[in-house]
Amino acid sequence: MAELRGALIGCGFFAVNQMHAWHDIDGASIMAICDRDPARLRIVGDQFGIERRYTDAAALFEGETLDFVDIATTVGSHRPLVEMAAAHRVPAICQKPFAPTLADAKAMVKACADAGVPLMVHENFRWQSPIQAVRAVLDCGEIGRPFFGRISFRSAYDVFSGQPYLATGKRFIIEDLGIHILDIARFLLGDVSNLTARTARVNPGISGEDVATMLMDHEGGATSMVDCSYATKLAAEPFPETLIELDGSDGTIRLAQGYQLTVTGKSGTTVSDVSPPLLSWASRPWHNIQESVVAIQKHWVDCLTTAKEPATSGADNLKTFALVEAAYAGAASRQPVRIDDLL
Ligand code: NAD
Ligand code: 89V
The missing domain is CATH 3.40.50.720 (NAD(P)-binding Rossmann-like Domain)
Structure with missing residues (x-):
């Protein structure tokens, strides 16, 4: 071909x-x-x-x-x-x-x-191999029906040196980074009906918010928290790892810093290393993101050649984008926001 x-x-x-x-x-x-x-x-x-x-x-x-x-x-x-x-x-x-x-x-x-x-949004975080590994555990039923999730990205990495525009926009962490983490929450736990949000700006040198905490009701019944911060100094900088906790009716999944995946479920407990590969052109700590770029672009080629709808099609991404809009609206009003009202 x-x-x-x-x-x-x-x-x-x-x-x-x-x-x-x-x-x-x-x-x-x-x-x-x-x-x-x-x-x-x-x-x-x-x-x-x-x-x-x-x-x-x-x-x-x-x-x-x-x-x-x-x-x-x-x-x-x-x-x-x-x-x-x-x-x-x-x-x-x-x-x-x-x-x-x-x-x-x-x-x-x-x-x-x-x-x-066809239209695909380059929403690559869900294509990171550690996130795909979490989804594979959910799909095989090992932890039963998930009822709680925490999807967390907390860092003090200097993103502004590579992307100076991030310091100047009225919107920052939800629009730039939270959008990925909200998409992962949808990818793992399904679409969202309601969202409550709080934001803060800790770094006085930027224009937008650098901390956001969001609580969501998923249509399948689970509750999740998505929390993001670029104002969190830790002993070991985790950028750009997304950490995940999922509790299900039959067990739990924990994706911990260092790409350690612990699953406790129907067949006991397993601990595995789900570190992404370091591609020849990639550099730490970005290799996790860089590998997901290859994965999403391969998916696009596959979709175009087989006439399939991409997982993160424009239509799909409206549902993630609505969570971003809901988070800003909800943080401003301090009220919960119904997602269907936006779509
Ligand atoms: P950048 O400013 O470094 O690069 C953007 C480039 O686009 C510039 O060279 C600019 O001259 C060019 N450009 C802008 N408007 C144009 C136009 N109308 N026609 C032709 N060229 C035009 O920005 P960046 O940091 O590379 O970010 C680009 C996008 O990638 C942003 O939307 C950002 O959010 C996104 N991004 C995604 C990820 C991810 O993991 N998915 C990571 C970083 C950035
Ligand atoms: O993925 C992104 O969109 C990047 C970063 C990880 C730095 O937030 O802007």
Whole structure:
């Protein structure tokens, strides 16, 4: 089967991981790249040997015949770029956060549905191998029916040096990081009916919130807590590990720091190391995230070639995005928010 011809728009900090991943994946190749910043275009083009370079996305769509586009720009440009892809009938991957608002996100899903093109949000955290390992234990029924979850990401890692824009937005941790952790909660425990949230800003040098605590009712009956912080100094820095506690009718799952998975269930207790592999181009501590980029991009190729809906399709991601909106609304009002009212 012929390789899928892709283009990457946005050659910044994170896109380098996406380019490495495309290089590792069979069945798809990046034929052209685009960035409005010529310096980034040159750096990424030279690093990955891509000759076809554009500083304007409209010119890219006019100049190339594409099977898909991978949009790795920051959130402000996501809607116009996804709508441009839809107008050219080009399937699109869009980085998270999907859009500035839920209304924009809904419009993007509609544009792609109307054009009949697949749309996947690059929501990669659920593709991390330790998270997949937790889901596999749940799926095999070892702990019975889950009734409680805590999905936790607490760190003091300096994310601002690599991504300076994170310090300047009115919204920070829920929109940038909480979105991943809320998606993991949905992935493990199902869709959410109600959410209550509290936020705080501890670091005086940033504009948004850097601490968020969320309590959720899942439609299947479980209750979960999602807690995120970039203001938590620990003896051993866990970035970027997501820690998980799940209690079920027949046992428990604990994903602890250091990628240690402990399962106590119907067949006793097992302890295993579910550390992600360190890919040749990856670097600690980011290797966990970097490996998940390969996994989600492989999933996209598989979905495009077999006409399957991606797990984190645009439509699916509206349900994660609604949790982000609910968290900001609920933190402001100090009231619980019904998710169905937003969707
Ligand atoms: P960045 O600012 O380093 O890179 C963005 C690039 O896009 C810049 O080079 C900019 O010039 C270019 N760009 C912006 N608008 C454009 C347009 N209209 N046309 C062409 N080029 C345009 O940002 P980043 O840190 O790489 O983040 C990019 C996205 O990736 C963000 O949405 C961020 O949230 C997301 N991200 C995801 C993960 C993850 O694990 N999924 C991790 C980090 C960042
Ligand atoms: O995954 C992300 O979106 C990153 C980080 C892990 C630093 O929050 O921005």
